[in-house]
Amino acid sequence: MILQSLELKDFRNYESLSLQLSPQVTIFVGQNAQGKTNVLESILMLALAKSHRAGRDSEMIRWGADFASVSGVVERNQRNYSLDLKILPRGKKVRVNGLEKRKMSDFIGHLNVVLFAPEDLMLVKGAPQARRRFLDMELGQMSPQYLYNLAQYQKVLQQRNNILKDSERMDAGLVGTLSVWDEQLVEYGAKIIRKRLEFVEKIQQFSADIHQRITSGREELTLQYKSSLLENENCSGSLADFFREQLLSRQKDDFRRGSTSVGPHRDDIEVQINQQNVHTFGSQGQQRTAALSMKLAEIELIRHEVGEYPVLLLDDVLSELDEMRQLHLLESMGERVQTLITTTMTYGLQELMQEKAVVYRVMGGSIDRT
Ligand SMILES: Nc1ncnc2c1ncn2[C@@H]1O[C@H](COP(=O)(O)OP(=O)(O)OP(=O)(O)O)[C@@H](O)[C@H]1O
Ligand SMILES: [Mg+2]
Structure with missing residues (x-):
């Protein structure tokens, strides 16, 4: 276009x-x-x-x-x-x-559009927040529904966290009020995670090819969506059920921390080169090249999804x-x-x-x- x-x-x-x-x-x-x-x-x-x-x-x-x-x-x-x-x-x-x-x-x-700014070179080296922003920006412009779910999720999360910060409520046995928010958090959160899993799988293909070309075949790049929900177990049931269970089992902890410890707002993309985590083990140059490959992959993905280059x-x-x-x-x-x-x-x-x-x-x- x-x-x-x-x-x-x-x-x-x-x-x-x-x-x-x-x-x-x-x-x-x-x-x-x-x-x-x-x-x-x-x-x-x-x-x-x-x-x-x-x-x-x-x-x-x-x-x-x-x-x-x-x-x-x-x-x-x-x-x-x-x-x-x-x-x-x-x-x-x-x-x-x-x-x-x-x-x-x-x-x-x-x-x-695909915007590439100097801070994007920190996409791999930087904090998980940068990689979540990457997901949200790209999914957001391809799917208005995603944007809507994300906005709703953030609103509900804020309200849930407000309750968690109010420790008197826990003492007064008002934990029940949480479940109203939990239900909505689960509904929007599961949709967000599902979309992100799909997105990372798709972009993985493109970025691996591009990365291989830039490094003349020396490096194999893999991307994997890392959900705080799916950290220890494989999710066999529905994502929503799994999310709900996790919220419940971490409730006490969450009250102590005053915030919600699990959900798409805590998720990340793990970036590996030749099976090693680039965030931890990569050189500066590898981290930059991986970031470049991911951004260039966005261009190809948009072309694939909407039929024209951004x-x-x-x-x-x-x-x-x-x-x-x-x-x-x-x-x-x-x-x-x-x-x-x-x-x-x-x-x-x-x-x-x-x-x-x-x-x-x-x-x-x-x-x-x-
Ligand atoms: N709401 C505003 N109204 C008027 N001027 C503004 C407003 N917001 C920002 N600016 C001006 O825009 C300028 C910054 O523009 P911009 O960020 O596009 O610069 P740039 O050319 O990209 O510079 P650099 O090379 O440093 O990145 C600032 O110096 C600021 O004074
Ligand atoms: Mg500028």
């Missing part, structure tokens, strides 16, 4: 911006703090209605302005979709082809990779994947890329064609 154009009004440091994008490569060059990442963030908003870095949506409204808006035209399956998103101090409004959608899930998924957003990552990995990144997208790249410098990008690419210069919230 191709994002043809982008229009911003009062988004971050852009008062007004209108851009045509290359169907192949567009490069945004500029010094620090000029608004390069802001452009990619706005595109992420069109895809996911969620930013990868803003704590609150309202942070994206240009200081002093009443609201922000992001619009774009996406071409997919030979059809054009115009997407509009308006960020108000409280809440968002979205439209597809001019029609307002009341549910975010009717908006999300018209545009698919738009690839590379935020300042080329300079973080050595030449061999740069080459793999650029080669693997080739002509097939529309790619937007931000960088502080033009050298380091291959000359060929520059010839093919549309290059924009970003300066203090305005963008000019070079």
Whole structure:
């Protein structure tokens, strides 16, 4: 799919911006703090209605302005979709082809993106949270239902934890009130885990192939979803039953800790190279290559699931990779994947890329064609 154009009004440091994008490569060059990442963030908003870095949506409204808006035209399956998103101090409004959608899930998924930012190089080395975010971002844009289940799960989890923190309740024998929350937690949690298991199994295939290519056949990459639920036993019954049992058997413990010790919010992906855990035993370079393989696998998976390649957003990552990995990144997208790249410098990008690419210069919230 191709994002043809982008229009911003009062988004971050852009008062007004209108851009045509290359169907192949567009490069945004500029010094620090000029608004390069802001452009990619706005595109992420069109895809996911969620930013990868803003704590609150309202942070994206240009200081002093009443609201922000992001619009774009996406071409997919030979059809054009115009997407509009308006960020108000409280809440968002979205439209597809001019029609307002009341549910975010009717908006999300018209545009698919894979964002690769410097922090993604920590995907394997970093804490489990980074890998859960990876799962949630990708599953979220392919499945609105997943996003819904996740939001519900988090809400219920919060409420359950509030009760767990209130130790007087346990003393007063109010443990029974937990079971109401447990039921909902089990319902949404089991759905989330099932989807994630499926996803990791699929992405495993793609990432193993890619990793093998990058390492010239020397390394075998395997990914496995590690659920806190399934840690010790194989789950023979239904996931839901298993989850329910675990919540019950850990209830006393959970009250002591004041939080819920089991569920998808504690899960992880185990990444292995040649049967060794990369998080623990991998070298820095292996960890980065594994992260790169996983991100590139996302591109292939989206293509497999939705029938078209997503738009690839590379935020300042080329300079973080050595030449061999740069080459793999650029080669693997080739002509097939529309790619937007931000960088502080033009050298380091291959000359060929520059010839093919549309290059924009970003300066203090305005963008000019070079
Ligand atoms: N709501 C806002 N209103 C106005 N300006 C904002 C807002 N939010 C952020 N900014 C400005 O945007 C700038 C950052 O833009 P951005 O993160 O896109 O920079 P960048 O070009 O990616 O820089 P770097 O190369 O350091 O990553 C900040 O300096 C900040 O002043
Ligand atoms: Mg940036």
